[in-house]
Amino acid sequence: MQSPAESLRIGHGYDLHRLESLSPPGSGRPLVVGGVRLDSDRGPVAHSDGDALLHAVTDALLSAAGLPDIGQLFPDTDARHESRDSSEFLKEAGEQVRRAGWVVANIDATVILEKPKLSPHKAAMRSNIASALDIDSSRVGVKGKTHENVDAVGESRAIEVHVVALLVRS
Numbered sequence: 001m002q003s004p005a006e007s008l009r010i011g012h013g014y015d016l017h018r019l020e021s022l023s024p025p026g027s028g029r030p031l032v033v034g035g036v037r038l039d040s041d042r043g044p045v046a047h048s049d050g051d052a053l054l055h056a057v058t059d060a061l062l063s064a065a066g067l068p069d070i071g072q073l074f075p076d077t078d079a080r081h082e083s084r085d086s087s088e089f090l091k092e093a094g095e096q097v098r099r100a101g102w103v104v105a106n107i108d109a110t111v112i113l114e115k116p117k118l119s120p121h122k123a124a125m126r127s128n129i130a131s132a133l134d135i136d137s138s139r140v141g142v143k144g145k146t147h148e149n150v151d152a153v154g155e156s157r158a159i160e161v162h163v164v165a166l167l168v169r170s
């Protein structure tokens with residue numbers, strides 16, 4: 001039997017996107033978080049669809065498995081990723097993690113966004129992440145926080161996400 005040190009890996013993912021008014025007149029895209037389109041007059045400035053939650057989950061999984069990060073796998077200089085649905089990044093990361101011999105034990109995410117409230121959408125976000133990874137949504141946690149009106153996130157100028165993911169040997 002493998003020692004725990006050989007059979008477990010933890011990964012951390014972080015992402016932040018600047019939020020601007022929707023285009024036109026700003027350069028913000030529609031605000032999509034965890035695959036859910038939120039009603040907002042501001043959205044992320046991004047090359048892909050700018051889904052910060054899916055980006056941070058993708059990076060947590062890749063990093064836990066010691067694989068190249070999201071920026072290396074899906075460079076924002078590549079026209080193929082323009083406006084791309086970030087669930088495709090997550091699915092690809094899930095495949096690579098599986099091929100490397102790991103299964104996802106659980107994922108825990110904290111999304112920091114001043115508005116709108118995430119509460120009505122958290123179940124859908126969990127479900128979207130789980131289905132992209134082909135795991136049960138009970139293995140995915142999503143928490144919403146505000147930034148108490150201070151700094152860029154609190155002034156609705158950015159969305160920030162922190163994620164940890166635990167992998168176990170398959």
Ligand code: MG
Pocket residue numbers: 015016017050051052055
């Ligand atoms: Mg990102």
